[in-house]
Amino acid sequence: MCIDLNRVNFLRRVAISPPLTRRGKIPMNLEIMPRDNKEKYTVVIVDDERPILIELKILLNRRYNVYTFENPEEVEDFVDNNQVDLIICDELMPEMRGSVLLSRVHKKHPDVCKVVLSGQAEKNDIIRAINEGHIFNFLFKPVNQQQLLNVIEKGIENRVLKLTLKRQNVELKNYSENLEKMVQERTAQLLKAHERVKQLDGNKMSFLIYLTNEINSPLDRIQKLAETMLTYFGLAGSNLKPDMRPVPLQETFSGLLANRKDALAARSVTVDDRVSPGVTVKADPEYLDRVLVAVFDNAISFSNPGGKIVLDAVSHNGKTRISVSDSGKGIEPEDLENIFKAFVLEPEKRRPAGFGLNLPLAGILVNALGGKLWAESPGPGKGATFYLEL
Numbered sequence: 001m002c003i004d005l006n007r008v009n010f011l012r013r014v015a016i017s018p019p020l021t022r023r024g025k026i027p028m029n030l031e032i033m034p035r036d037n038k039e040k041y042t043v044v045i046v047d048d049e050r051p052i053l054i055e056l057k058i059l060l061n062r063r064y065n066v067y068t069f070e071n072p073e074e075v076e077d078f079v080d081n082n083q084v085d086l087i088i089c090d091e092l093m094p095e096m097r098g099s100v101l102l103s104r105v106h107k108k109h110p111d112v113c114k115v116v117l118s119g120q121a122e123k124n125d126i127i128r129a130i131n132e133g134h135i136f137n138f139l140f141k142p143v144n145q146q147q148l149l150n151v152i153e154k155g156i157e158n159r160v161l162k163l164t165l166k167r168q169n170v171e172l173k174n175y176s177e178n179l180e181k182m183v184q185e186r187t188a189q190l191l192k193a194h195e196r197v198k199q200l201d202g203n204k205m206s207f208l209i210y211l212t213n214e215i216n217s218p219l220d221r222i223q224k225l226a227e228t229m230l231t232y233f234g235l236a237g238s239n240l241k242p243d244m245r246p247v248p249l250q251e252t253f254s255g256l257l258a259n260r261k262d263a264l265a266a267r268s269v270t271v272d273d274r275v276s277p278g279v280t281v282k283a284d285p286e287y288l289d290r291v292l293v294a295v296f297d298n299a300i301s302f303s304n305p306g307g308k309i310v311l312d313a314v315s316h317n318g319k320t321r322i323s324v325s326d327s328g329k330g331i332e333p334e335d336l337e338n339i340f341k342a343f344v345l346e347p348e349k350r351r352p353a354g355f356g357l358n359l360p361l362a363g364i365l366v367n368a369l370g371g372k373l374w375a376e377s378p379g380p381g382k383g384a385t386f387y388l389e390l
Contacts (some may be wrong), residue, residue: 039064041156044079046089046101051125052141056088061270072096079105086155091118099135101274106134110160113155117141117148122227225355232342232357232364240368242284249279249313251321256292260300260340269303274312274335281313281390287365288390291373294362295386300311300350302384303328316389325385331377339375366390 042065045056053068060066067082069075072095076086079201087105089098102114114134119141134245136155137150217225253275257264264271279286299309303326310325331339338344342360350356368371 018332026341033224041085042067042083043086043152044069044075044084044087044099046070046075046087046093046105048090048093051110052090059148064152072101075101076104079109079112085108085340086113086115086152087161088115088117088152091116091194092120102135110134111159113159113160113164115139115151115155117125117143137303195265221353223388228357232361236342240287240365242368244282244369245283246280247283247285247288249281249320250275250277252289252292253311256289260296263297263300267303268306269300272308273309274310276313279320281322283369283371283390287369291362291365291369291388292322294358295373295388298351298359298386299324299328299384301354302326319389322388322390323385324388325383327383329376329384330380330382331384332380333377336375336377340373 031107040063043060045060045066045068047053047056047068048070050070053070057066057068067078071077072089072093075089078084079210087102089102091098098118102116105112106114113136116135116138117390118137118138118139136158137151139151190310211243216219250273253273257271257273296309303309307327311323312325313320313322315321332349333351335345339359340363342357345356351358363373366388371388371390373386375384
């Protein structure tokens, strides 16, 4: 049976009709996929004929939240500020074509399902509504009651499916990004662990030889060696997490020079501090201080009496390169890398009474800071320069 929506007596028939059963024209699964046990889906109806709005609201109000509008210019604002699932819109209205309204809504709410209901539409109207309004279905007045309800049901199913896919795509994207980040972090951790194992494993033989050379040392030196090695192995086997922050270099070097004033005076070594005020580097203040102490003490120890140490910091490829230069004993080419390896240097090449672990310790801290530490030297007797790049 077709329902002529322009007939007012339809109101009376719908209002007094009993609930339809499985043998009626409305499918029993009309209320599938509710949001929850109480919330209904929202349907907006737009038509310049008030009797049609009243009739459709009575028909749909038992199953949906229904809002009606005679003026299409009021609809867009309502959709912007409310959750709307489906719009039923007349095509030919004085204020605006339905396809124009639906096109506007689609630009901001593409997931809202849109249905055109028209009694005077021509072929061009249908094409316009489909192309511009992105409609789900086009129905003609008078409309079959079952057809209308089926279209609404399928339209809401379509919207729910779109929203579900959209949500799943967002969740999948987030999961993919998080998974990639987790894999990268885990890979980095494994690489660090592998490097630590390689480092410790490669040091075994050198370590045994190192201990053999120290076995006859005085008790106080053995005690100091044990403390130094505990510090070294503690850092080498740890997953260091530096507290990165901007650190002013001039203040750091000022404190360093004040603490090493006596050591400098004992060797008559002068310092040329060329670090400009305001220069900062992103690092962990404690880690940076320990690295600079190791490098600076090394420069003092290997400087000739009356020599000079030059401190500087310059920008290089977007990073800050700190240099500590001395004019002392210099370094053999084959030792430029060995000085940063534990238990490798012969006793005569270390600092007097030292254990050769300060620079390897500094290297571990620099790696944790994400920086680079290396030394350059023209050769024995020609001094050396240590570079720290962060």
